[in-house]
Amino acid sequence: MENKTPKDYSHIKGWGIDADPKNDPTYPMKHRTDAEQEGYSWERPTQQDINIEVLHSIERPNVTAVFGTSEPPSGLSGMIRRFAFKHSENSYLHWLPLLMADRVNVVEGVLDDFAKGTVPNIFAEKGWKADWEHNRSGLIQKVGIMALVATAAVVLITRKKD
The missing domain is CATH 1.10.1220 (Arc Repressor Mutant)
Known part of the structure; x- marks a missing residue:
């Protein structure tokens, strides 16, 4: 049977250093006002033009201000990614299909190389x-x-x- 009494870790150097909120190591870098809870605590960059399909988390109310445009989702891997982004980020139905889409995208890239007459x-x-x-x-x-x-x-x- 396990002993449920609290253990004393005070002999470990640095143990519990963050237990005291007044001893917050980030305090010198940031003055905490808790204004972040009200929304953006910084000026949002100008929204990048959306001229391609951009997949974003269902937890986000909007698209990020800046995003990558090099490879929009396409083909079978794109279909898998669209499926994944219909599910919450805390779900296996989000992350596992994204992993699979990456593998499928590699095969699509090799097939695309062959279609263009290039041997990878x-x-x-x-x-x-x-x-x-x-x-x-x-x-x-x-x-x-x-x-x-x-x-x-x-x-x-x-x-x-x-």
């Missing part, structure tokens, strides 16, 4: 040159596992059923 340089894009120089044994292990998995997949696909 997987060796360079995966950083294998740096691995060869700095983590040779790890790279050999990684390539060995990939070869084993690929061989197993070929064997399973090509074996004859009796």
